[in-house]
Each structure stands twice: as C-alpha cells, then as structure tokens.
Amino acid sequence: MHLFYQPALSPTDTSGQLSDDDARHATRTLRLGPGEAILVTNGRGNRFGSVITRADNKGCAFRIETVETVEPRPFSVRICVAPTKNLDRIEWFVEKAVELGIEQISFFYGQHSERRVLKLERIEKIAVAAMKQSLQSWLPQLDEGLPLTKLISQSVDGQCFIAHLPDDGQAPHLFHAASPTQKYTVLIGPEGDFSAQEVQQVIAAGFQLVTLGPNRLRTETAALSACQCLNLLNVVNSVNL
Amino acid sequence: MHLFYQPALSPTDTSGQLSDDDARHATRTLRLGPGEAILVTNGRGNRFGSVITRADNKGCAFRIETVETVEPRPFSVRICVAPTKNLDRIEWFVEKAVELGIEQISFFYGQHSERRVLKLERIEKIAVAAMKQSLQSWLPQLDEGLPLTKLISQSVDGQCFIAHLPDDGQAPHLFHAASPTQKYTVLIGPEGDFSAQEVQQVIAAGFQLVTLGPNRLRTETAALSACQCLNLLNVVNSVNL
Numbered sequence: 072m073h074l075f076y077q078p079a080l081s082p083t084d085t086s087g088q089l090s091d092d093d094a095r096h097a098t099r100t101l102r103l104g105p106g107e108a109i110l111v112t113n114g115r116g117n118r119f120g121s122v123i124t125r126a127d128n129k130g131c132a133f134r135i136e137t138v139e140t141v142e143p144r145p146f147s148v149r150i151c152v153a154p155t156k157n158l159d160r161i162e163w164f165v166e167k168a169v170e171l172g173i174e175q176i177s178f179f180y181g182q183h184s185e186r187r188v189l190k191l192e193r194i195e196k197i198a199v200a201a202m203k204q205s206l207q208s209w210l211p212q213l214d215e216g217l218p219l220t221k222l223i224s225q226s227v228d229g230q231c232f233i234a235h236l237p238d239d240g241q242a243p244h245l246f247h248a249a250s251p252t253q254k255y256t257v258l259i260g261p262e263g264d265f266s267a268q269e270v271q272q273v274i275a276a277g278f279q280l281v282t283l284g285p286n287r288l289r290t291e292t293a294a295l296s297a298c299q300c301l302n303l304l305n306v307v308n309s310v311n312l
Numbered sequence: 313m314h315l316f317y318q319p320a321l322s323p324t325d326t327s328g329q330l331s332d333d334d335a336r337h338a339t340r341t342l343r344l345g346p347g348e349a350i351l352v353t354n355g356r357g358n359r360f361g362s363v364i365t366r367a368d369n370k371g372c373a374f375r376i377e378t379v380e381t382v383e384p385r386p387f388s389v390r391i392c393v394a395p396t397k398n399l400d401r402i403e404w405f406v407e408k409a410v411e412l413g414i415e416q417i418s419f420f421y422g423q424h425s426e427r428r429v430l431k432l433e434r435i436e437k438i439a440v441a442a443m444k445q446s447l448q449s450w451l452p453q454l455d456e457g458l459p460l461t462k463l464i465s466q467s468v469d470g471q472c473f474i475a476h477l478p479d480d481g482q483a484p485h486l487f488h489a490a491s492p493t494q495k496y497t498v499l500i501g502p503e504g505d506f507s508a509q510e511v512q513q514v515i516a517a518g519f520q521l522v523t524l525g526p527n528r529l530r531t532e533t534a535a536l537s538a539c540q541c542l543n544l545l546n547v548v549n550s551v552n553l
Contacts, residue, residue: 163404170533172525205527246547284413284543286446292411299540302525306487307548 072110073101074203076210080113085219086124086134087111091168094131097123109133114202114210115142141208147229147254148173151222153261154249156185162197168298169201169211179218184265189216219258223276229254231278234293235265245281245300255301257281259294271283313351314342315444317451321354327365327375328352335372338364350374355451356445357382384448387493388470389542390416392463393535394502400528403438405532410442410452419457424504430457441453460499460510464517470495472519475534476506486522486541492549496542498522500535 075093089097089111099104104126111119112134120137150173155161164178176198180187195213202210230253232245249255258265258273265273274280283296330338330352338344345367352360352374361378365394391414396402406417417439421428436454443451469478471494473486499506501515506514515521524537 080395167533167536170527170529171537172527205529207527244547246544284547286411286413286448288411288446292408295408295536296540299537300544303487303541303544306485306525 072108073097073103074110074112074206076114076199076203077111078113078115078210080111080117080119082117082138082140083235084119084135086132087119087121089131089133091130094126097131098126103131111135112202112208114208116143116208118208136151143209144172144174144305145300146252146305147174148172148257148298149177149254149257150294151179151256152259153181153184154178154186154189154216155290156262158186160289160291162194163196164294165194166201167295169198169207170205171295171299172207172210172302173298175212175214176270177214177222179219179222179258180216181219181261181263181269182266183254184261185263187216189293191215220272223258223273223278227256229256231256231264232297233258233270233273233278233283234281234283234297235260235270235311236282237270237280242280242282245283245297246304248279248281249301249304251305251307256298257301258298259290262290313349314338314344315351315353315447317355317440317444318352319354319356319451321352321358321360321376323358323379323381325360325376327363327373328360330372330374332371335367335443338372339367341528344372351375353449355440355444355449357384359449373450384450385413385415385546387542387546388415388495389413389539390417390418390495390497391500391535391539392420392497393500394422394425394531395419395430395457396531397503399427401530401532403435403440404479405535406435406438407442408536410439410448411446412536412538412540413448413543414452415450416453417457418455418463420460420463420500421457421509422460422504422510424512425502426504428457432456461513462516464499464519470497472497473515473522473538474499474506474511474514474519475522475524475538476501476511477487478511478521483521483523486524486538487545489520489522490545492546498538500531500538500544502532
C-alpha cells in the first residue's frame, strides 16, 4: 500500500487531508480515488490506516480507520557531516541514510569546508521521500548547519565519535569502539578533512577518534558507512532491526 | 600522493606510460612535471612508486623505483545486482561499493527488470576512478549482464545469498547468516523485485534467503548495504579491514 506524509496528524484525529504534493501524487500519478485505502504517517511514529473520502483538484481528504504506533529504535544514530562541494553527494547521503535508518542529521562547517551554505528545505524533501519510499514512520531530525566549534559546544549525551585517521594511524574501528543500544553521534569531516586544531578541539570536547576502514572515503561515503556501521552493530544484538 | 592506473604494468617493469586520461589529469589538472613522484597501480595488487621522466603533449612517462604488493582481502564480496531503470543509481552503487571494498560486481536481468542493457565501459570508468580515489590497488571484476537463470547456473563456491523477504517474513539478517573470511555472493533484485518463480529457482540453486533489515530498500541501497554488511562482518574478526 502507498504511504503518504502528513505531519499535522495527531493520534486522536479521525480524518485528514494530504499535502498538495501528496494529493497530486495520489490522484494524478497513482490515480487513487474515493474508497481506496492508503497509509499516512505523521513522521512521529504514528501510522494511520485511512480511506480516501474525496479526491479532486481541491485536494485529497481521507478518513482514519486505524492508528498504529511504531516505537523508536532501541538506539539512535546522529551523523554530523560537513556539506560537500557537490550538493548531489550530500543529498545522496541523506536519501540513503534515511532509507537505511538514522535518527538525526546535523550539518556543520569546518575550517576546510568549501561549502558554507545549505538549503535545508530541499534536504527535508529528500528525507521525506526516502522515509515514504522505505515505508518508515519516523522522519529523522535535520539540523541547520553550524560552525564546528558551536556544534561541539552543545551538550551531547551518549557515545560521541570523530571519524579521522590520526597521523600515527592508530584508531579503533567505529564498529569496535561503539557499544550496542546507545545514542551515537559521529562527526564526519569535509572534503578537506578536519584541521589538526579541529581534531584537538573535538577530542577535548569528549569525542573519541575512530576509523571507518583502510580506504580513503569521500565525505558522503564515510557518513553513510558510519551510519550503516552503527545500524549493523545493533543487528548483532537484535534480529529485529 | 596521487594514484594513477595503468593496467599494462607488471611487477618486473622498470618504467611505464600513463594512459591518455591519466596523463592529461597529471600534467594539465595537477600540473605534475619531470622529477615529481607519483603512485601507479595496475589494479591487480601492485603499487609502483614512480618518478615522472617526461610530461608533454605526447603523454606522461615515468620511471618505477619501488614495487609494493598489496594482498587481496582475506574474504571476497561479490554482489550480483539487476541494473536500475535510472542509470545514476547503479553507477552510484558501483562508485560507493568500490570505495568501501568489493571484489566483484555482476549484473543480471530478472523477469521484473525494466533495464536490460548496460554499458560496462562507463561502469568500469567509474570503478577505476573510485579505486584511485580511495587509494586501492585492486580493481574489482565487473561482469556483463546475464539472465538470472544463466547467472545462477554458473558454479559458485563460497556462501551464496539472495536478499529477499519471503511472504512469511521469516529470513535471517545477512549479518547473522554469513560467517567471516568466506567468499560471498549476494543476489539483489530489480526494482520490481524477484518473481516468486525466480526466488524458487535461486533457492534450488543453493542460495540462502536473507534480509537486510526492516526497511524497504531501493535496489542500489540494498546492494551497497549487503556489501557493507559483509565488510563489517569481517571487521568483527579483524581490525585490519
């Protein structure tokens, strides 16, 4: 069945309207009409089994028949990444990370960042599309870009890591450094990598140095690899992931 | 240092020439000249520490000073995937899988495949670029597309899996089904998924049903996820991955 997104819905609602984009998609592309069953999520863990009651050029209304609550995962993955020079790469990361499972994506700008502006609106559209496509009911939190120093000054609980290979090459793999069922935060540097000063600041702020493997990875590849690494670490302890 | 690709090199060579593309990149983009050190790989595990001896519009020649042999990984990952309707998606998978580590990519066409033609030349260019970018010395094997029935009729050793969620939803996660340091083959279906008949044929051919997690994944996401899952499974047993 098709999954649509309506953030305005609350578990007590008995009816609703699709957004203009979703209404167009439902009525024009999918040619759905009154009486047909759809699924709608509010992106906050509620999934509404619904039936279309009106579908015309004014929009698409539905009656809610069942409300299912999807629990958050027993762990949470937050990836903090520096936007790439080529926007496609970071947008691609967002699509894939949402498909595979992620709770929060935060952007930051480092000393070597080439891109210092990122339109969150477009990123959010991609996240919503990926959530619907992968049939999930939780929309990850997306945070506006901040300077790295400001980002690490925020109080962060859980396990915090920075993916960076020190000059002496000695750092544990994220897979070994992290433990299951935790709140994780991983910092992924820009194409120019972190500066030595930034690495010191981040470590002083309580982040642990980790590696993601022997290969030199592009920023977006490292970001997705870290996300997937933490997802799989939790598969070891739970077949329900 | 910059890594270039010259498949014609053998470990006994004492000199060589960059390909036209690499020569242009070295001399025009990077402005490298005689006397400057470069790394060259033949994509078969040899890495040649070299010094440019000539760089002009006729090409770029180098003298080989050291030859390093990079051992293959103690396991091998082969992903067999149906090309996506949108070529960008499968090209993206190839780039990312090569960055993260993969030994062989085979394409196949299933009953629900929308795309039945794939130019391997372009795929190979992407694989070479990703190998160089991630500083690796082994170029994965790329196989021309075959009908699924022909693909599974080939004798395959090692552990063979098909990523597909059966109707009863009962299948182990690839991470649990696979064991470390093996030769792995994983089948990833097209956007229309495998047909029930295809799933039966593949299982009859000795492939084990596995899942990649609870979310519905796009073809290229599933393919990369399977690759990364097997890479990380081997991290558990070796910090040298």
